[in-house]
Amino acid sequence: MVQKPFPSNRDKRHYDTFELLHFDICGPMEENSLGGSKYLLLIVDEASGCMKGFCLRAKSESEDCLKTIKTYIMKVQKQFGKKVKFVRHDGAREFATNSLKDFYQDEGIEQQTTVPYAHQTNGTAERAIRTIVTIGRSMLHHAKLDKCFWAEAAMMVIYVKNCLPSRERHRSHGGEHSKRCVTHLLRSVRDVAPSYFDDVFVHSGAVNGKTDVEMHKEHLRKLLGLMRKHKLYANLKKCIFGASEIPILGCLVGKNGVxxxxxxxxxxxxxxxxxxxxxxxxxxxxxxxxxxxxxxxxxxxxxxxxxxxxxxxxxxxxxxxxxxxxxxxxxxEAPILAVADLDRPFHVVFASAEAS
Known part of the structure; x- marks a missing residue:
């Protein structure tokens, strides 16, 4: 008896963005990550191909998987105004808990389980997570890094793949789509409120007799008005208002520099x-x-x-x-690095390759 291959030309365009989500989980890994994680949970959007990875300490023995899935679905529905209608995964126990079934029923989400021993029916998540793990291992081997960095390598692979253009998605992708959406909707305030993916930074200074605080309040009102108009939501716990400097990518940025x-x-x-x-x-x-x-x-x-x-x-x-x-x-004794003023002369210092 020979199993016939599944058709590879199925149409993926009849699903809207975030309408169908694929789930898959991989692990336990050979070594725990630096944060103590053992498993990698991957969520893939059918329409855009956007991927989101989560590192979990446990699989079905805790509420990690349940909480992560519920939080991601609620974030998609609130931030992007998209309704998740279907979720597709294999018959793993962590995806078939009563708590998840109750959550899907309350949210009106249809749960689709693939056929056992036929992972081709959910090839989207299966192939993606296998590719991520393989590339991550290659990165660690090439960089001569310990296996405990597998989580950082996996997140880097997911980020890069989300940034790569795709022919079937008209040279765009899920992460790029979200970024362009936020940038487009907030284009009228981009001079004072530039965005970086899902973060927005509002900076203000004294102008036309108004103090920097007055201008900052004015800019915030404009930004929040646009967000309310376009149904963009902010996590209040992660917001910082009226600060002299803010944390960005491991640094503190303020009016004096970085x-x-x-x-x-x-x-x-x-x-x-x-x-x-x-x-x-x-x-x-x-x-x-x-x-x-x-x-x-x-x-x-x-x-x-x-x-x-x-x-x-x-x-x-x-x-x-x-x-x-x-x-x-x-x-x-690290100095505060000033932002380069292109209208003034400055020196550029670089390392010489001869010493290395």
Whole structure:
């Protein structure tokens, strides 16, 4: 007996964005992530192909999976005004709990379960999660990183795949669609409220006799009015109002410039002395993200970089300890980086490849 292949030319366009969601879960992984996660939950939108990944500590033994799915569906319906009508997954126990069934029934969502031992019927999620895990492992192997970074690698793969254009989606994708939607709807205030994916940053200064606080309130009213008009929702717990500086991508940005997040600096300063290559990679992974605040960073960490070479023997010398302390000291005394003023002359300093 031979199983016939499923047709590959099925039409995917009759579903609206976020109308049908595919679920799949992978794990347990070989090693726990740095956050203690063991499983990867993937949600794929049928129409746009937009993917969203979540790292879970447990599978069916806790409420992690249930809470994650419910939160994502409610976020889609409230933020994008889209109604989720169908969810499709295999017969895994974590997707067939009574709590999830009750939630689907209350929300009017039809639950579709694929045929056992025929994952081709849900090939969208199956193929996607297999691709993500495979590419993530290749990234870790190429970068010579420990397997405990699998969660960061998986999230990076998902982000990149969401940013890639797709021919069947008319050279657009789910993440790009959401970004363009927000940018388009808020285009009238983009000069004072630029957006970065699902984040909006409002900056104001004193103009025409009005104080910066008065202008800030005026800009906020315009922005919130547009959001109310187009049914865009903000999470109040994540909002910051009237601040002199705000956190953006691990840094604090204010009127005086950009400086590293004190919490990240504190973590680095409290880092104990390194004892193996794995700990060294973890330390450099965080420190290198803030390297722009340390003068001659590449030169200072050169003794540490030598320990990462393929055939290097681990030997923590006084020179290594000095380099380790120099990075900590450099971040502790990190300057505030001013935004470049293109109307004024300034110097550009770059590293030379000869030293490396």
């Amino acid at each position: 400086r590293p997040d004190p919490e990240k600096v504190r973590v680095i300063n409290e880092w104990p002395t390194l004892s193996n290559v794995k700990e060294l990679r973890q330390f450099l992974d965080i420190a290198t993200y803030l390297c722009k605040y340390v003068e001659n960073y590449a030169g200072k960490i050169r003794p540490l970089s030598q320990l990462l070479k393929k055939e290097a023997e681990w030997k923590w010398t006084a020179e290594c300890q000095q380099a380790f302390d120099a990075v900590k000291q450099g971040l502790t």
